Amino acid sequence: MKVIGDKLVLATHNKGKLREIAELVAPFGIEVIGAEEAGLPEPEETGTTFIANAELKARQAADLSGHPALADDSGLCVDALGGDPGIRSARWAEDADGNRDFTRAMEKVETALQAKGDDTPRDAHFTCALSLAWPDGRIETFEGKVHGTLTWPPRGDKGFGYDPIFVPHDHDISFAEMDPAKKHAMSHRADAFRQLLDWLEAQR
Ligand SMILES: O=c1[nH]c(=O)c2ncn([C@@H]3O[C@H](COP(=O)(O)OP(=O)(O)OP(=O)(O)O)[C@@H](O)[C@H]3O)c2[nH]1
Numbered sequence: 570m571k572v573i574g575d576k577l578v579l580a581t582h583n584k585g586k587l588r589e590i591a592e593l594v595a596p597f598g599i600e601v602i603g604a605e606e607a608g609l610p611e612p613e614e615t616g617t618t619f620i621a622n623a624e625l626k627a628r629q630a631a632d633l634s635g636h637p638a639l640a641d642d643s644g645l646c647v648d649a650l651g652g653d654p655g656i657r658s659a660r661w662a663e664d665a666d667g668n669r670d671f672t673r674a675m676e677k678v679e680t681a682l683q684a685k686g687d688d689t690p691r692d693a694h695f696t697c698a699l700s701l702a703w704p705d706g707r708i709e710t711f712e713g714k715v716h717g718t719l720t721w722p723p724r725g726d727k728g729f730g731y732d733p734i735f736v737p738h739d740h741d742i743s744f745a746e747m748d749p750a751k752k753h754a755m756s757h758r759a760d761a762f763r764q765l766l767d768w769l770e771a772q773r
């Protein structure tokens with residue numbers, strides 16, 4: 570693909586995301602390198618929006634690696650919790666030592682929802698900002714979403730993160746019970762990726 574070239578850094582340290590993005594990129598025959606493989610540090614996510622954090626991760630990776638870099642900032646936004654955990658979705662899973670445990674993070678979400686009362690709506694969405702940065706300073710960012718409801722207890726062992734409690738609209742199984750190809754066809758990440766592809770197509 571001409572605008573990208575033949576090498577793309579996937580600027581994420583999250584193995585679940587890395588697997589999903591590599592699968593989305595696979596049909597285009599571009600060689601991908603993960604952030605760890607490229608020896609990139611994990612930047613502090615100081616932005617206050619998904620877009621700002623995706624852009625800072627992509628910019629740092631492109632500058633340090635000298636290759637175009639694609640970064641993803643994403644999270645679960647729960648309506649009744651004012652959009653939390655939102656951009657702090659990874660941090661909600663961390664203990665005092667910074668180790669992540671998503672069983673605990675899902676329990677935190679459920680506890681916060683139950684504290685609001687039995688009739689509290691369980692609507693939620695995932696957001697994903699994908700940012701593509703080039704070493705020459707160009708940057709393009711796209712934001713995708715998928716809406717659904719939260720189920721309890723967690724169901725399924727596929728996917729990653731909060732997938733076991735998220736049931737997308739018009740479905741009755743969680744993202745973690747779904748065949749990965751099916752999640753890829755409808756996820757927030759797939760939505761953002763489709764917009765990125767449309768933009769790339771228009772550049773040719
Ligand atoms: O169930 C899920 N299904 C998904 O499809 C999904 N996408 C994102 N998330 C969660 O949202 C946070 C992102 O945080 P985040 O963007 O900072 O990523 P991260 O810190 O894990 O890696 P990096 O890309 O920053 O290196 C992390 O907690 C993820 O588990 C998801 N959870």
Ligand SMILES: [Mg+2]
Nearest residue numbers: 582583614659
């Ligand atoms: Mg992160």
